[in-house]
Each structure stands twice: as C-alpha cells, then as structure tokens.
Amino acid sequence: MSDLIEVRNCGHNLKRCVLIVCLILIPFCLYSFYWYQTSGRFSLLLLILLLAAVMLALLIPFGLKALDSPKAYLAGYAAVLSFFALVFVFIFPPLTVADEDHHFAATYWMANCVLGDGSWNDSRTLQMRPEDESLLFEETSPNISESSYRRVLDHAELFSSSDELVPVDITEHFSLSVAGDNFVTKIPSIIGVVLARLLNLGAYPLFYLGRIFPALTFVICCVLAVKITPVAKGAFIVASLLPMTLNLASSYSYDCGIISLSFLFLACAMKGIFGQGQLTKKDLALIAVTAILLAPCKVIYSLEFILIFLIPNKRFPSRKIALAYKGGVLVCAMASIMLLRMTTITSLAGESGSQYSSEGSSVSLSYLLMHPIQTAILFIRTLIELGDFYFMSAIGSSLGWLQGNLSAPTYFILGYILCAVYSVQATANDSVEISFRAKFIYGLISSGILLASMLALLLNWTSLDSPVIQGVQGRYVLPAMPLIFMLFRYKMGKTSGNVIPFSFTCMYVLNAFYLVQFFARALLLV
Template sequence: MEKKLNKAEGYRKLLKIVVTLLVLIGLLGMMYSDEVKPIAEQRMQYVKSEVKGKLLELKSGEILSQKVEMQSDSFETIEIMYQNFQGQETDVLTLGIEDAEGKIIGQWEMQLTNEVIDHQTEGIKVLQFNADETIHIKDREVYTLNLELSGFPEDRLYFYGTESLHDKANINGSENEQALAVNVLGGKAGGVRYFFFGIAVLTVFGMGIILVLLLRRESVEKIFVGSALVFGVIYMLVIPPYAVPDEQAHFVTAYNNSSEILGKETVKEGNQAVLQEREILSDPSGHYPTKERYIESMNGLLGKTYNHSGEPVLGGKVLDMPKISYAPQTLGITVARLLHFNGIQLFYMGRMFALITYVVITYWAIKIMPFAKMVLFVTALLPMSMQQAMSYSYDMLVNAIAFFMIAYFFHLIYKKERVENKDILIISVCTAIIAPIKVVYIVIIGLGILIPYQKFGTKVKKWTCAFILGLAGVIPTVITRIVSMADMIGGSQGNSELLGYEVYGGVYFLKHLGELPKIFIETAGEMTSYYVNTMIGKQLGWLEIEIPYLVIAGFLVLLLISAARKRGEKEMINMGSKVWIGILSGLCCILICFVLLISWTEVGEQVIAGVQGRYFLPVVPMIILLFRTKYIVVDEKFDRVIMMSTAILEIATVLSVLHIVLPR
C-alpha cells in the first residue's frame, strides 16, 4: 500500500512538472509567433544613423565623401537618407565604396525617377542601393562612401546629417559640419530564430531543474545554485558584451591584468589596454543591445571568427583598481587565451568565471545563515544582482562577499557557541578584499558588536578582534586607494575635468557643513523611489532596458516577505539589535551618497548625482531583516512558494528584455 502511495505521489510530482513546462513552452511559442518570427524577416542593421543637425547640399558634378566604420564582415544594402531632390528623372546618383587603401569594392548607379525618390523607411526618404550579392568586408575597418550627382548644373540633392558617425562628411575636398546619415544593412535577421530557440531551451531546461529541486525538497542553497547558474547564463546571453554599465572599462582592466600574468604587452598611449583579439567588441556602440549584437555574439560563441587584421588594438583606459577586484574575470580571460579562444568566446569565459565565483560564495552565505535564508536567496537573485553577477564589474565580488560577511556574522551571533581564530581570519580576509574596492561597505563589520563577548572568552579579546578587523580593512585600503581618496576629499580635480564641471569635493563641506542635511533630505525625497526600483532592476543594461513595474513590484513583495519567521524557528532579532543594524545600514547608505556627492555632484546642485540603486545591494539583507517580527509566522512550505515565484519573475524579466531588444 505504501509503495502504491509513493508511486502515486511520484506521478503527481511528475504531472506538476510536465504541466508547468508545457505552459511555459506555450508562452514561449506565442512570443515566437507574435514577435520573433516577424523580426526574423527584417534586415540586419549594422550601421544606424539618427537624423540630426543641418542638411548637406550636393550639387550636380560634386562628390560627397563619408567615412564609415563597418560593424560587420559583410553587407547587402546601403541606405542614404535625404530630405529633398531638386532635379530631373534623368539624373543619376552614383555610389562608390572604397577601402582604406583606395580600392573600390562596390559601385552602383541609381536613376532618380519618381518611383525611386519616393521610397521611405520609418517616415524618412531614403535612397537604397542594393548589391546583387553579399559584399564581404573587414569588420571594424573604415570604408569611404563616395556619392556623385550627375545632371543639370542647377540640380541639387539635400541629404540629412547625423551625429551618429565619428567622421564628418567631405564635399569636393571641403569638410562639412555634419556627417552624412547612412544606414548599412545586411540580409534577413534569421539568426534571431536560433538565438531565441537557445534562450527558450535554456529557460525550459532551467525551470525543469528548479522544479525537480523544489519537489525533491532540496536545501535552499542548492536550489539557489541551480537557479543562479541557469538564469545567470541566460542573463549573460540577453545582456550582450558591454551592455552592463562601464563593462568595457572593467573588461580592459581585467584583460590587462591577464596580459601581465602571461607576460604580454599591456598598456600604451595614455594607459590604454592593448587587446590581442580583434573580434572583441571594442567599439563604443557595443553597449547598446540589438538583435545584431545578439547574432554577432551567438556566431562568435559558436566559433565564427570575423574578418580582421590580426593586429593588436587599443581597448580603452585601464582602471586604477586593486587586482583582486577582477580576479575571477582575469582568470577566465587567461584560460581562454591559453586555449586560443576567439575574442567573443574569451569575453564570455571571463563572464562565466565571474558568475561561478558569485554562485559559490553566495551558496556558502546561504548555507551558514542560521535563519531567514530566503532573504539572501531573493536578494542574490534580483535582476540587478544577476546582471552584475555575470558581468566584468567588481560589483559581483563586492555583493557576494558582503552577503557572505552578513551571513557569517549572524552565524557567529546566533548559532556558533564560540568564536575561534579561524572565524576572525575568515572575516578579516573578506574585509581586506571588500574595503579597497568599495570602502563604504566596511561598515558591515560593525555587526560584530552584536556577538556576545562570552563567545570570545573576555571583553578584551572581543575588542582586540574588532581592532584586527579594522586593520584588515584600513591597511589594504590605504595601500591601494589613498591617492584617489585624497583627491576626492580635496576636490577631485581629475573628476571635474572628466565631467566638465566643478564637483563639491570633501573640503567644501568643511566650510558649509550646514548644507549637508538639506541636500540629503532633498535627495531622499526626490530619489528614494528611483533607488529602490534600480536596486531591484527596473532599468537594466545602461539603464535603458525598462522592466515592467509589475515584475519589480513582485520582487519587492518577495523581498519583504522573505524575512518572515518559519514555524519552529526560535531565533529572533531583538529591538536593540535591530536599532544597531538599522544604524549600520543607514550609515552605509549615507556614506554611499556622500561619496557621490563630493566626487560626482556639481557645486550648487541640491540633489546628489550619480547614485544608482545597485550601490545599496550589499546591505539589502540587513535592511530586510529589520522587517522580521515574531508576529508574522509562516509555514515551512512558504519558502517553496517564494523560490518558485522568484523563478517565474526571473523568466518574466528575461522575456521583457527580449521584448525590448529584439525589435531594435
């Protein structure tokens, strides 16, 4: 009888998994039919110009030249945007394309008939030159487009200008004020089908793993590993290279560290990193996710090597950060270079090492957390947490170590009977890593005050350990960051030059201390909602991928209820401890804002500039634990509901990103 019941229970669990996955497959199928399939019929747009500025006048007999840096290894169509044509139907416009050596790689003639000149794209008149077959070029090389109008002397063509291209147009040898608005198109974007199919397979496979782990009642930390790895890889694909804020600067810094390890050429020409792999997306436009970027990344991951010169290129300035900040990414890049991966595979290898590091550290954080494990689970899986976790940003390491430190302190406060030397060593190492990267988070070690002195043996030993932790944070910070910190406090002249305006600097508030409360109150009133939204992940990428409010509200609710006490849990945070945790959390938030106030905010501004919600992620678990109360008690099964809800919201986030990026 018992075997039959167990068998029936097994079938019920299997049915739940199958039904859930079928529903998910159905939703993905609808998205494919309604959105992906039509987009796959569109042309690939490799170079896109936004119409802006003055018109360019081309007279009959003149030649207009425009240099364009190609963003692919082939193209099929060139579109020239124009406002007006004053001429005859017999007039001819000739387009020739030359490479850097002056060799003509393509030439077309277009008779400007009424039918031709009436063609429009997105409401703008365009002259469309179509090649008979795909023209192969060198990716990231500069080519010159030459336009010549042949007609009567009084005939004119008025082209739109743009600020999207680096080089200005040239008419008969004279440089114009504007660049010519040009689009370079390829074939149909059929590759998005395969890209979406890959994302769909990963999503269904990942949800299947999570469902199995949930139904087998695995531990929270194991379910976290499954969830974080699956969704981390998916985020890695839907948020392409350089689409995370400042990722290009972080990447070239990690790459430079790898070059030092391998004994390769590092920096030159103003501290710019030397990149050996030409396929790397080193162009400034790489931060903007598009379907073309998706396809390019997919092809690169599958081993396609783009046409390039094979010569080293400069990839941007190396950041003055401790090398430990990028240790996982540097290791990933080094392994990829030793294995002779192409540039895109190399980039993703660094990201993968970052993700694995984040997952491993956070796994141990959740494992040792004595209670309220769901607080760490949800915080670590927020869309913004996941975006940073799979990127080259040092936020990955800061967030993971901060979560671990918080968990370890609570482990010492509420569970472990005696504090040992190895405990102090572990916390000291964490402090020594996190402080030089972002010194404001050293505030977290203040949780050690809550550890009863009896666990140390004596009060003297407790305060001696506190002194050791302080030194562990101060010494590496002074060694690696003292110059930059002094500049920031003194007025940050370098930052003023970078930003183009005078920043406050720390010295200013020594003379105008009374202005601080007003600025902080004004900032809190105006920006709190923005901080909460961006902390969760309302705006991903370079803050241009808007996730629906419903998804963000869902994550916020999960955060707030994640601290609820489970039946049987005896551990409670008393009021005195909550007050101290609140003080530490508030102090950390104030310090974050103060740093941006003196280093990023223009003198005279009453709202602090440059603060993003992701900066508060390391102390989110401390803030959420303040909502833990003995009056709200939930069943153990409630954890499964939170974890399942988190997975559903993650999928909603990923699909929202695709919904925004694919039509671009």
C-alpha cells in the first residue's frame, strides 16, 4: 500500500513539474523571442540561452519538490544568488553603477596602500597604471549602451603590457579617506584589485575581479542570514534578489558591504528575538561584531540596534547580564562611530552647511531647528512628490545611474512586491507570529532610516532654495528591506507549503524576464 502511495505521489509531482516548466518556460521563450527579434543581437541570444538553461535546471527540482529540505533549499538559494551576482557583475560595463567611479578610485588607492605604492595619510595623488587611469577617466561612460559593451570587448586584454605606475592628481575629481570610504566594506574589492595587480592583469580584468570579490562576500553573508534567522527567511531571500540589491552588491559601491552586514545583523537579531533557549556565546558574539562593524559604515543604520533591546531577557543567564550585554553592544557600536565617523557628523551639524549643494545658500542644522514648520513642510513635500520614485527605485525600476531610458515596466515592480508578500507569510515550519508591537517598531526603524537619510542629504546636498530634498534614493532603505517585508506578514496569510523554494524560484523567473528586456534595450541604444 505504501509503495502504491509513493508511486502516486511521484506521478503527481511529475505532472506538477511538467506543468510548472510549461507555464513558465514557454512564456519566457516567447518574451525572449520578441526582444531578440527587436534587437537582433547575438549576445542577447547567448544570455537568453543561459537564463533558460539555468531556469530549467531550477524548475525541475522545484516542480518535483526536491528543494523542500533545509539543506536543499539553502543550496538552491546559494546557487541562484551566486548566479545572478555574477551575471550582474558582467552585464554592467565598468563605472555604470551609481558613484562607482569614486568607489573604484577609493579601492585602487587602498590597494596601493596595501601594496606599498601609496600612503594612508595622502589620497591626493593616485599611483596608477596608464591603462587603469584611462579606464577611470577616458574610456568609460556612465550610460549603458551597445557602445559601452563594445568598448569593453575592444579594450579587454587579459594581461597588462606594463606594471609601471604614474602619479595621477585626483583632487579635482575625488576626496578619499579611510573612514569616509568605509574601509571595512571595501576589503573584498581591495583583495580583488590587489590580486589583479599581483597577477599583472589588464585594466578590465582588474576591474571585474574587483567586483567579483564583494559580490561573493555578499552571497556568503546572505546565505548565512537565511540560515540563521528562524523567522521570515523569505524576506531575506527576496530582498537579496531584488534588481537594485544585486546591482549594488555586484559593484564597487560600499553599499554592498553595508547591505551584507545589515542582513547578517538583522538575521542574528531575529534569532535572538524569536529563538528558543539561552543565547550561546557564538550568537552573542555575532550580534556584537556585526553591530560594531555596521555602525560606522553609515550612522543612519544604527537605528537597527533598537532590535537588540527586543531580545527577551530570559534568553540570558540573568536580567542583569542581559542589560549589561545590550548596553555594552550599544556603547561599543557608538564608540566605533565616534572613532571613525565623528568628523562627518560634526561637519553636517555645523554652521558651514553643505559643501556639495547646488546653487543657492546651503542648509545648516541650526537653520532647520530655528524653522521647524518650514522643515516639516519640506520633508512632507519631498515625500509627496518623490515618494513613488523612492519606492520604485528601491526595488530596481532604474539601475546603474538611474538611467531613464532603461527603466523597467511597472508590472515587474508589482511582481516583486507580490512575491515578497507571499514569501514572508507563516508556514508549518515557521509559525512565528510577529506582533503588532514588533511590526510597529520595525516600521519606526525603517521610516527612521529613510528620514535620517533625507536629513543627511538636506544638510549635505540641498540648497536652501530647493523645493525638495535633493539626492535621496530608494536604495538607502535596502539594508532594512527584510524588516519592511516583515510588515506584510499577517495571521490569515499562513500557507501549508514551504515558501522558501518558491521565494528564490519566483525571484529567478522575475529576474530572468527583467534581464532580457534590460539587456535588449541597452543594446538598442547607441
């Protein structure tokens, strides 16, 4: 009888697998065929074949329910995230991610210091190979188009013809510092550039190797976060696979390191809040280390440390030890901020105002405090006029330097949101109920991060006569995105199946469709 039931289950899973493959792969092929006919580029065909092959390899085990065990779904998620991280590394030409020219210069300077070709105390002159200087200042454009891909193919030599360094004055272009450029978050990209220099790789292989190391570090941190958190694993999976997250994680941006550390901290905090039994020394150490490393990267994300005080005291040997630990972590995190970021904070709070503001008088903190009503109106007007832009750009409607002619259709954003809402619901293996009080705190933290970023850019980027706060982007809330997604978990949404394989499978499908139209449209631009 049991053999008969097993045979029936296998037959049911096989039919389910065939149905899923047909329902997803056929529309993907039709969608891809349209864009291939529109662009007519062979490189797009190669991307389509690669995406289709990986999609088939993912849909078959998903349809057969072979990804339901923890070991299987972690391996599947790691494979999907690694695949997209590497695709995003190469599908964006050099310096086409926001602020990547600055971050590449900072990484190169720090790599010079490691190799003994520069000084930690002097970033005004950058020792560079001529071909690397040409890549940074002459050969590249922030806009993505067919010519930017052609430029990579025309200049991508595996090895450099010379390892000679020439001094380059960068004072007119960049202002670099160890603290301001977040040395800790740049360690992976520094390793990549140092390794490329030691191997005497050409300028473009050097550039891409410097992208690969932070992307792989991001993958490791995200997989660990999903493994650690006992609640809403789907929130971390979806947040890590959003187009904007992948765009930043596969670049030189220090946002890659910030998002990685934030996800890891949030996962450890969730384990502390919702886990069972006493916290181990390893648990306590992970929370403390991630908090101390994250705090000086961008001070606004220190709001996440409120979660430490939500950890029940019963998870410690005594209430006294609990209070001492929570206070100690907060003090250490604040000390790291004081050590590395106090100069930045005092410059924002000072009377001098913005050094980057556009035409007009700059804004100072004292002015805002003296005009509270006008300040409140400015914040409200900014949220009303630019709120949709923040929302869409956080998901990934526009990537790179927010290139308008490559903006994704709205139905993609809707698909990502629906996937996120379904993926955070409770299941039989994750039946934890997130209370209204907890959601309220998560909402306060997320809103506080957005408002704090607006305040920072009001002081540092906005002129006094500007009608809205300039420079704010939705990507600034990405480190807290798992918390935002958890707000959509509700009692009636509990599902019977395992949502984790669905989370990364659905995100793979959405990203595959996204990349086809993105690459096709980029190839149509001259």
